[in-house]
Amino acid sequence: MSLIVQKYGGTSVGSVERIKAVTQRVAATKAAGHDVIVVVSAMAGETNRLLELASAVAQKPDPREVDALVATGEQVSIATLALALIDYGQPARSLLAHQARISTDNIYGRARIRNIDSESIMSVVRQGAVAVVAGFQGVDDGFNITTLGRGGSDTSAIAVAAAVKADVCEIYTDVSGVYTADPRVRPAAKKLDRISYDEMLELASLGAKVLQIRSVEAAKRFAVPVHVRTSFSDEEGTWVVQEDSTMENVLVSGVAMDLNEAKVTVLHVPDRPGVAAKIFTPIAKAHIVVDMIIQNASEEGFTDLTFTVPKGDLDKALSMIKGVATEIGAAGVVSSESPIAKVSVVGLGMRSHAGVAARLFEVLSREGINVQMISTSEIKISVVIEAKYAELAVRVLHQALVEEGFEEGAT
Amino acid sequence: MSLIVQKYGGTSVGSVERIKAVTQRVAATKAAGHDVIVVVSAMAGETNRLLELASAVAQKPDPREVDALVATGEQVSIATLALALIDYGQPARSLLAHQARISTDNIYGRARIRNIDSESIMSVVRQGAVAVVAGFQGVDDGFNITTLGRGGSDTSAIAVAAAVKADVCEIYTDVSGVYTADPRVRPAAKKLDRISYDEMLELASLGAKVLQIRSVEAAKRFAVPVHVRTSFSDEEGTWVVQEDSTMENVLVSGVAMDLNEAKVTVLHVPDRPGVAAKIFTPIAKAHIVVDMIIQNASEEGFTDLTFTVPKGDLDKALSMIKGVATEIGAAGVVSSESPIAKVSVVGLGMRSHAGVAARLFEVLSREGINVQMISTSEIKISVVIEAKYAELAVRVLHQALVEEGFEEGAT
Numbered sequence: 136m137s138l139i140v141q142k143y144g145g146t147s148v149g150s151v152e153r154i155k156a157v158t159q160r161v162a163a164t165k166a167a168g169h170d171v172i173v174v175v176s177a178m179a180g181e182t183n184r185l186l187e188l189a190s191a192v193a194q195k196p197d198p199r200e201v202d203a204l205v206a207t208g209e210q211v212s213i214a215t216l217a218l219a220l221i222d223y224g225q226p227a228r229s230l231l232a233h234q235a236r237i238s239t240d241n242i243y244g245r246a247r248i249r250n251i252d253s254e255s256i257m258s259v260v261r262q263g264a265v266a267v268v269a270g271f272q273g274v275d276d277g278f279n280i281t282t283l284g285r286g287g288s289d290t291s292a293i294a295v296a297a298a299v300k301a302d303v304c305e306i307y308t309d310v311s312g313v314y315t316a317d318p319r320v321r322p323a324a325k326k327l328d329r330i331s332y333d334e335m336l337e338l339a340s341l342g343a344k345v346l347q348i349r350s351v352e353a354a355k356r357f358a359v360p361v362h363v364r365t366s367f368s369d370e371e372g373t374w375v376v377q378e379d380s381t382m383e384n385v386l387v388s389g390v391a392m393d394l395n396e397a398k399v400t401v402l403h404v405p406d407r408p409g410v411a412a413k414i415f416t417p418i419a420k421a422h423i424v425v426d427m428i429i430q431n432a433s434e435e436g437f438t439d440l441t442f443t444v445p446k447g448d449l450d451k452a453l454s455m456i457k458g459v460a461t462e463i464g465a466a467g468v469v470s471s472e473s474p475i476a477k478v479s480v481v482g483l484g485m486r487s488h489a490g491v492a493a494r495l496f497e498v499l500s501r502e503g504i505n506v507q508m509i510s511t512s513e514i515k516i517s518v519v520i521e522a523k524y525a526e527l528a529v530r531v532l533h534q535a536l537v538e539e540g541f542e543e544g545a546t
Numbered sequence: 547m548s549l550i551v552q553k554y555g556g557t558s559v560g561s562v563e564r565i566k567a568v569t570q571r572v573a574a575t576k577a578a579g580h581d582v583i584v585v586v587s588a589m590a591g592e593t594n595r596l597l598e599l600a601s602a603v604a605q606k607p608d609p610r611e612v613d614a615l616v617a618t619g620e621q622v623s624i625a626t627l628a629l630a631l632i633d634y635g636q637p638a639r640s641l642l643a644h645q646a647r648i649s650t651d652n653i654y655g656r657a658r659i660r661n662i663d664s665e666s667i668m669s670v671v672r673q674g675a676v677a678v679v680a681g682f683q684g685v686d687d688g689f690n691i692t693t694l695g696r697g698g699s700d701t702s703a704i705a706v707a708a709a710v711k712a713d714v715c716e717i718y719t720d721v722s723g724v725y726t727a728d729p730r731v732r733p734a735a736k737k738l739d740r741i742s743y744d745e746m747l748e749l750a751s752l753g754a755k756v757l758q759i760r761s762v763e764a765a766k767r768f769a770v771p772v773h774v775r776t777s778f779s780d781e782e783g784t785w786v787v788q789e790d791s792t793m794e795n796v797l798v799s800g801v802a803m804d805l806n807e808a809k810v811t812v813l814h815v816p817d818r819p820g821v822a823a824k825i826f827t828p829i830a831k832a833h834i835v836v837d838m839i840i841q842n843a844s845e846e847g848f849t850d851l852t853f854t855v856p857k858g859d860l861d862k863a864l865s866m867i868k869g870v871a872t873e874i875g876a877a878g879v880v881s882s883e884s885p886i887a888k889v890s891v892v893g894l895g896m897r898s899h900a901g902v903a904a905r906l907f908e909v910l911s912r913e914g915i916n917v918q919m920i921s922t923s924e925i926k927i928s929v930v931i932e933a934k935y936a937e938l939a940v941r942v943l944h945q946a947l948v949e950e951g952f953e954e955g956a957t
Contacts, residue, residue: 151602158603185622191562192569192626193633200632203640204625207618211596214615215603221611222604229614233644234689278645 137302138260139164142174142270142292146309147366148212149179157307157366158219161265165225170260172299174270174292175216177208198243202272202282206232209269209288217267226264230256232272232280237291239273239281246273246281248290248353251298260299268295286347293350297357304359306346307366312373313338313345316390316533320526323538327388328371331378334388337481337515341391351375378483386484386491387536392525393477396426397449398507400441401456403466406433410463414440417455423448426477427510427519441508443477443519475507476525479517480536486513491536498535504528548713549671550575553585553681553703557720558777559623560590568718568777569630572676576636581671583710585681585703586627588619609654613683613693617643620680620699628678637675641667643683643691648702650684650692657684657692659701659764662709671710679706697758704761708768715770717757718777723784724749724756727801727944731937734949738799739782742789745799748892748926752802762786789894797895797902798947803936804888807837808860809918811852812867814877817844821874825851828866834859837888838921838930852919854888854930886918887936890928891947897924902947909946915939 141161148154157173164171185205189196213229220227232239236252259266270288273281283290289306296304313335316324330338332355339348345363354361354375364372404410411430418425428442444452453470460468485491495516499506504527508519520528552572559565568584575582596616600607624640631638643650647663670677681699684692694701700717707715724746727735741749743766750759756774765772765786775783815821822841829836839853855863864881871879896902906927910917915938919930931939 151599154603188562188622188626189629192565192630195633196629197632200625200628200638200640203642204622204629207621207625210618210621211599211615214611214618215599217611218600218607218615219603221608222606227611229611231614231691280642 136168136170138170138172138299140172140174140292140296140299140301140304141307142288142304143176143216143307143366144288144309145176145179145181147307148175148216153366154216154219157216158223158225160366161216161220162223162225165265172256172260172266172268172295172301173216174268174288174295175209175212176270176288177205177212181208181211199279202243203280205282206269206272206280209271213267213269217265220265220267226262227267228259228264229267229269230259231269233274233278235266235268235295237268237273237294239275239283241275241277241279241281243279243281245284246275248273248283248294251294253295253298256295257299283349286350289347289350290353293353293357293359293361296359297353301359303362304354305362305364307364308345309365309367310345311365311368311370312363313375313389315388315537316529317392320392320529321390321533324533325537327373329374329376329382330388331382331483332375333378333514334481334483335375337479337512338389338391341393341477341479341481341515341517346375382483383487384484385482386488387480387482389481390529390533390537391479391481392529393479394474394522394525395446396443396475396477396519397446398441398443398471398475398519399449399452399456400439400469400471401460401465401467402439402469403437404440404460405464406436406438411440413463414456414459415442417459418444418452421448421451421455423452427508427517429508443475443508474522475519476522476528477517477519478525478528478532479515480532481515482536483514485515492516494535495532498531499528502527502531547579547581549581549583549710551583551585551703551707551710551712551715552718553699553715554587554627554718554777555699555720556587556590556592558718559586559627564777565627565630568627569634569636571777572627572631573634573636576676583667583671583677583679583706583712584627585679585699585706586620586623587681587699588616588623592619592622610690613654614691616693617680617683617691620682624678624680628676631676631678637673638678639670639675640678640680641670642680644685644689646677646679646706648679648684648705650686650694652686652688652690652692654690654692656695657686658760659684659694659705662705664706664709667706668710694760697761700758700761701764704764704768704770704772707770708764712770714773715765716773716775718775719756720776720778721756722776722779722781723774724786724800726799726948727940728803731803731940732801732944735944736948738784740785740787740793741799742793742894743786744789744925745892745894746786748890748923749800749802752804752888752890752892752926752928757786793894794898795895796893797899798891798893800892801940801944801948802890802892803940804890805885805933805936806857807854807886807888807930808857808881809852809854809886809930810860810863810867811850811880812871812876812878813850813880814848815851815871816875817847817849822851824874825867825870826853828870829855829863832859832862832866834863838919838928840919854886854919885933886930887933887939888928888930889936889939889943890926891943892926894925896926903927905946906943909942910939913938913942
């Protein structure tokens with residue numbers, strides 16, 4: 136008998152039929168002898184509908200009231216699922232954030248969970264009932280409703296699992312697990328049986344939208360075993376777990392692409408201390424996340440500085456940097472004329488195998504794909520290329536590094 | 547400067563346009579120097595939509611979860627109105643039941659308010675903001691969400707007004723006040739400037755659906771002046787207030803009709819002590835509200851017993867009574883073959899004027915309307931007649947007792 140947290144996303148509870156399917160799955164898990172806590176998102180489309188209502192009545196919607204408004208989406212889901220479970224014969228009880236005592240800070244719209252008092256959830260479980268907990272929301276010290284930001288229900292589920300010391304947190308989604316690449320781009324992509332937290336973190340940050348990055352951080356911090364799977368079948372999904380010694384045998388776990396970045400270059404920047412800080416401090420203050428930064432070799436005391444920002448923040452970043460560029464005596468600021476893509480390969484095995492980068496460049500150059508920027512971590516290599524080559528790059532890198540394995544250059 | 551509670555019903559906040567109109571009215575009241583607390587219902591249609599969702603997933607919806615589900619309707623309203631107010635430049639803050647500390651018992655679906663800790667509402671008001679409080683809902687001692695039953699937002703508003711000692715509770719609705727009769731039935735009906743709590747109580751219980759009866763009871767108990775008016779114009783409505791000496795000068799304040807009752811007759815009942823209790827105890831236990839009861843003069847130790855119940859409870863009442871009838875040796879049970887209507891006249895002046903009943907019978911008999919049952923209180927006479935005569939009865943009674951005044955038989 137295990138204690139299982141199951142998280143169902145918006146499509147999994149998106150209709151009366153889907154809610155009934157979830158009801159049967161939850162009841163079956165309970166009937167198999169497990170204790171079950173369910174964390175639910177709003178029904179698909181509901182959060183957007185509520186945000187549209189907010190926009191219709193306010194040009195600059197107040198963050199506290201937006202959170203109070205959108206939190207109704209999860210409230211509808213948990214009450215409806217509890218209704219369905221009870222009617223099915225399975226005792227259940229819905230719990231809102233203030234009832235489940237999910238405490239957060241008071242940053243509306245992107246609050247962080249500080250603490251979950253597991254007692255109120257576990258008292259429901261001990262009565263033999265399923266606790267149906269609202270995802271995505273919390274309550275601050277002043278009893279105000281807060282929300283965790285998009286995808287926050289994953290984080291809720293993992294935080295609940297950590298608080299109650301669950302044996303597993305099952306994340307039900309509309310894909311059947313984590314794949315070595317997007318199967319729409321490379322049909323030969325395979326579902327991974329297991330992946331480490333660190334690899335999942337890199338993939339989450341690289342645009343593989345299976346799990347929200349904060350939820351993976353939380354899972355790693357509290358060592359919560361996560362099982363990503365589909366609510367549309369009984370198929371096993373992908374386990375996201377603590378690294379073990381066998382995992383390094385797999386060189387590359389995944390190839391991901393991200394088309395949501397844009398490139399900015401500050402031209403002919405005087406190469407002296409403090410200049411980079413002058414450029415990046417205002418951007419950071421505007422909460423724009425700079426991903427990759429490269430600086431060319433200095434030439435007669437001047438250098439070009441290139442970095443990437445989310446596409447949506449490009450205009451804001453450009454207008455900020457133009458003033459700074461003049462101030463520091465740079466020649467000007469340009470954004471990339473053609474769209475860019477970031478393509479990344481991730482794998483624990485890269486730690487102990489030195490030749491992955493060389494093989495990656497070789498494969499890309501064979502296809503005539505020019506690498507504009509490079510960024511690496513211990514278990515990841517990301518390159519920025521022209522967007523039109525993104526799918527091709529994923530295909531050839533997946534073929535060379537995942538399907539054929541990696542033979543040459545292994546240390 | 548006054549402290550004003552304004553309650554807006556579902557049609558008053560039923561669309562983005564209506565919410566903006568309410569925003570302007572609230573802001574204007576604030577700008578005129580008053581402190582304002584707003585109590586809001588769910589947007590029109592929303593509660594029914596949520597109840598349909600409950601019915602779609604459960605054959606016997608669990609009452610606790612139904613309350614958690616439907617309470618989202620008011621949450622959407624208060625957050626949306628607060629968003630609109632803040633965007634309009636008027637500081638505001640939405641308060642759910644647990645935030646406004648509206649404590650109730652734990653009877654889901656028809657909870658009663660026990661206490662409102664006015665401090666949390668007044669702390670918002672003292673900051674110069676409008677407190678936007680969710681109507682219809684409360685919280686029990688276990689932090690569960692409860693709802694007050696249909697029309698409960700009126701009760702919420704008056705309870706809040708009593709708790710904060712407001713100068714007035716304005717009830718905004720889609721009619722412009724309390725009329726001497728339904729203007730669709732008798733176009734000559736006039737809007738009343740003032741009416742006493744007791745008269746309003748009688749009218750509320752007689753099917754004039756302007757205010758929920760429990761809210762009038764609360765207003766009377768706490769002496770909250772209530773102003774019933776429309777949100778569609780600035781027109782003055784009807785004040786529901788404590789009785790004063792001038793009010794008895796008006797003989798009849800209103801003529802109301804109610805088509806939602808059905809009549810049950812138990813035939814040839816042995817006329818001995820305890821028989822009535824045997825009949826009415828099971829009905830009361832089933833929460834069926836018996837309105838009028840008449841018993842014919844006993845004839846050779848037997849009598850016919852006739853009473854009315856809400857139409858919706860008729861089948862249940864009949865099947866209960868049939869068993870009892872056999873047990874007590876009655877000849878049988880019948881329901882009225884033709885539909886009935888209850889027509890009532892209400893007025894404080896009836897206390898001191900004895901001839902109203904006589905005039906009423908005279909007017910009805912002139913039209914050939916047979917009176918099947920009669921029930922009176924100090925300030926009310928109700929008669930049960932055939933439903934097809936209901937509108938005619940309202941018209942002739944209104945003409946004789948309201949329009950022409952009452953000349954004959956005055957003591």
